[in-house]
Amino acid sequence: MVNIDLHSHSSISDGVFAVPLLAARAKANGVEVWSLTDHDEVSGVESARLAAQELGMRFIPGVECSISWAGHTIHILGLQIDAATPVLVQGLQRTRSGREPRARAIAAQLEAAGIAGAFEGALKYVSNPDMVSRTHFARYIIECGVCSRVNEVFQHYLAEGKPGYVPHHWATMSEVLGWIAAAGGQAVLAHPGRYPLSDLALGALLDEFKQLGGVAIEVVTGSHSPDQFQYFAKLANQYGFMASMGSDFHAPEESRVDIGKLPPLPTNVKPLWHDWF
Ligand code: AMP
Ligand code: MN
Ligand code: MN
């Protein structure tokens, strides 16, 4: 069984490790096939490819794109992309340009909720100025001593409906699937178990994703429980999707699963990588 991890974040988005350190951790944990999937950003792909090559891992260029769908934020992975594709690079650039104004609005709302200096505070954790994310705010709020865990910060401040939540318009599903297709990539629905959707709405999401060219859904991810591995394996088969897996690793103290430490896919699904090597 190959150790494959197709979802991870470096400090270029909201992970804590720079690309070479993340690659080294993947290798140390036994990863043989690795994808870097930073949020809305592909600038780490070339250094990740080099690091993987030096360490003797297969590398799959990737990205995790934020979209808005029916009022929800949904994440779509593009894997096996050509990261130099102008349509993709420009589309992602446009997506990222919305993050700074959003971050200022988040900071203003946090200020009203009693947490001062959050914009500058979050920026201290950012290494890529146009990639300020809620995770960076969460780290600052922990630094302030208001909460002790990232998950707790989301529950009290940053999740939908909480005082620091700012609704945002990301790209559409059809735009993002267009960029991924233009880059020769495969579109994968990230952590489907994490969205607050009814069964009916989840069905509509899967139908539309399929219709627009999506090929796989994440079945085994750090965001799913073992019951959800089975449930999403069943849905993958029902909708004709291949199955993907990835830890969604961000940081040792924050992530439920370390890079390369997931259990294997259920055996009744078709792995996304069945024809890759
Ligand atoms: P953003 O793209 O700025 O909306 O931030 C989204 C990121 O926040 C996700 O990629 C996760 O890394 C993190 N996140 C979202 N919800 C939670 C949660 N409940 N607990 C911990 N991290 C979360
Ligand atoms: Mn993240
Ligand atoms: Mn995600």
Ligand code: MN
């Ligand atoms: Mn992710």
